[in-house]
Amino acid sequence: MQLEQYISDLLYRYDCVTVPEFGSFLTQRQSAEVHQSTNAFYPPKKQLSFNEQIQTNDGLLAHYIAEIEKIPFETALQNLSKRVKSLKSYLIEGETLSFENIGDLVLNSNGKIEFSPSYHLNYLTDAFGLSQFVSPAVTREVYKEEVETIEKVIPIAVTPEKRKSKSYLKYAAIAVVALGMAGFGFNNYVNNVDQHNQIAQEEANKQLESNIQEATFVISNPLPAITLNVNKQTGNYHVVAGAFRVEANSDKKVAQLQGKGFKARKIGENKYGLHQVAYASYTDRQDALQALNTIRKEHNKDAWLLIKKLD
Incomplete structure (x- = not known):
């Protein structure tokens, strides 16, 4: 029986796969992350774990085995029970159980099963085709610091010898007035655009209401209303x-x-x-x-x- 292959198949579709009388393999969605020191980007994935306390048979694994191997459900349960007994005996003898693409299981000093997940396979189907990659560090902040350093080393100053004439004050005043008028004109332009968008939106709403009113009709002899109480089934x-x-x-x-x-x-x-x-x-x-x-x-x-x- 290819037990690890059956478990691996089900982990793509379910968050919990229980091996009766042994334990359950659980998955939890983990968001994409960036490693700060290596600049490595990791896609989202399902994080694998194992819980020895969850051993109740929910029928999922046995039913899947029965479907794949074309055998009765009871036979699949018996085969699964035999395999679990052999797995427990291997663990008691101190061996490490290696489930391909899932992880390793071993008994600790307290007689509890420890699980080390495998990272060779991503069971999150939403992340299919995505792989990790390393990106060069972004150095924009370093360039900014260099520019600030240059500005401090080479300051811009006006020497007294170049200020013999005060005509530059006249040009400065003209520039200020020109900028003020340009700003006023730009503000008026923005206001006009906003006003135009608002008017267009109001016209569209009126047109929509008019179309709805034209499509409304009255039934002279309507059927009596019927109230149905429906209890919608929910749950996964x-x-x-x-x-x-x-x-x-x-x-x-x-x-x-x-x-x-x-x-x-x-x-x-x-x-x-x-x-x-x-x-x-x-x-x-x-x-x-x-x-x-x-x-x-x-x-x-x-x-x-x-x-x-x-x-």
């Missing part, structure tokens, strides 16, 4: 009842489950073109797991948990 955790090749069968299943009191609904097609039906959807993972355990005990032992953001 879905307890799946089954998947059907024929959509009509999925509709029958939804009606059947709703008749039993479940908030059942269709949650779209999977990659094999099967129409999936869920008992209910949940926003909290723990609530979804509790519902899954209850449904397996009382209604359907083959129910499983799908973690997916629906459109």
Whole structure:
């Protein structure tokens, strides 16, 4: 069983992949960053971690193995359980488990599993094709300091010998007046532009209102209003009842489950073109797991948990 390959495949699509009776591999989105000393730019990515405390079987990994290997769900669970036992024995013997493109697992002195993530693969699909690169340092501030130094070394001064005539005062006064008039004219130009934009906006609004009024009509005998109370299902955790090749069968299943009191609904097609039906959807993972355990005990032992953001 290529367990690490199956886990790696699921990490692209899910934030949590649980290996029953072993632990869970978790991902958390990390923003792009810049290394200050090396000027290296790193794209956004999913940061990998491992939590030994989360061991409850949510059915995700076993169901994926069953689909890929074309075997029954129960057989996939048995094979997965055997592999977990062998992994634990390797750890107890002091060996390091190396999962390709995921990381290394080893037991510490306290008997707890320590995880060292691998950085060879970026599981964030939004960052596909992006790689790290190094950029030369920006030195604009250094150039500014050099200019300031030159200005201090070579000051500009007017010697008394060149001020025998006071005619320069006349030209200076003319320049000040010219600049003032130019500034006044520019301000008037800006004000005129703003006023023009405001008038044009008001005309556009009037035209829009006129078009809306012309398109309004009255129905002499309107139909009576009907009020429907619809409880929209939300959440990214879905307890799946089954998947059907024929959509009509999925509709029958939804009606059947709703008749039993479940908030059942269709949650779209999977990659094999099967129409999936869920008992209910949940926003909290723990609530979804509790519902899954209850449904397996009382209604359907083959129910499983799908973690997916629906459109």
